[in-house]
Amino acid sequence: MAEIRSERRGKAAVITVHDPDRRNALTLELSEQLAAAVDDAERDDAVHAVIVTGTPPAFCAGADLTALGEAREQGLRAIYHGFLAVARCSLPTIAAVGGAAVGAGLNLALAADVRIAGPRARFDARFLRLGIHPGGGMTWMLQRAIGTQRATAMTLFGEILDAEAAREAGLAHRVVDGDHDALLAAAVEFANGAAEAPRELLKTTKRTMRHTATLDAHADAVDAEIVPQVASIESPEFAARLATMKARIGGN
Ligand SMILES: C/C=C/C(=O)SCCNC(=O)CCNC(=O)[C@H](O)C(C)(C)COP(=O)(O)OP(=O)(O)OC[C@H]1O[C@@H](n2cnc3c(N)ncnc32)[C@H](O)[C@@H]1OP(=O)(O)O
DSSP states (O other): OOEEEEEEETTEEEEEEEOGGGTTOBOHHHHHHHHHHHHHHHHOTTOOEEEEEEOTTOSBOOBOHHHHTTOOHHHHHHHHHHHHHHHTOSSOEEEEEOSEEETHHHHHHHHSSEEEEOTTOEEEOOGGGGTOOOOTTHHHHHHHHHHHHHHHHHHTSOOOEEHHHHHHHTSSSEEOOSOHHHHHHHHHHHHGGGTSSOHHHHHHHHHHHHHHTTOOOHHHHHHHHHHHHHHHHTSHHHHHHHHHHHHHHTOO
């Protein structure tokens, strides 16, 4: 049965698009469930990071082709609802890409902060070859992720990147050898890097990063960081951690 599966692994929420027989193609129902699963994870105070993946062999084959011909603005926006929830998630997000990420499936991968690829990952913009204009913010996300030249190669020239090419382009942060379990284990281990940080601080810092990425001047970034930085120094969480650190290094 096509469904979104959600589980907790330590402080990571693992959200899986599960419809392997149809290569995890996004229906309206799956997109709706995906958005709900991301919202659930954000509401769960035990969750510090969100991992999205697809049941092998594909990551996500994009929009459901059987319904795409009938889709108009509302339908398209409904398909995008799922990966846009990933894109606006306040917690750090990882896409564990084990197979083909095509069209809206590439968007789902791009919506995450970090992509970890398995050896069979393939990143395929596809839209134009299908005769459809890119949507869901792909032209924006892809240029931000890998720059205009590489984004143009994928979008206008149809270049498909395998795992290694994606890593070289900076589209994949890491490539992990092995099967889907190994990929997921690596994604969970990576997510553990966010487990020790205070949850609210993760969220504030992610918000700051989004903002400073839009700034031109270094000095404006210093200004943007100073208020949340002072707030963090005034927090009981910092006082406790500082005391622990001082005790460990032998200070007073
Ligand atoms: C607004 C958004 C627009 C977009 O997202 S544009 C992009 C739309 N997506 C596509 O064009 C991708 C189409 N699919 C593929 O290219 C391939 O598949 C894959 C590379 C993803 C995987 O290849 P392989 O592993 O060889 O699988 P297989 O034999 O092609 O397909 C297996 C079954 O999966 C169904 N399927 C695949 N993609 C979709 C889809 N996007 N929507 C609906 N069904 C899909 C097929 O039909 C078939 O089904 P059956 O076994 O019954 O013949």
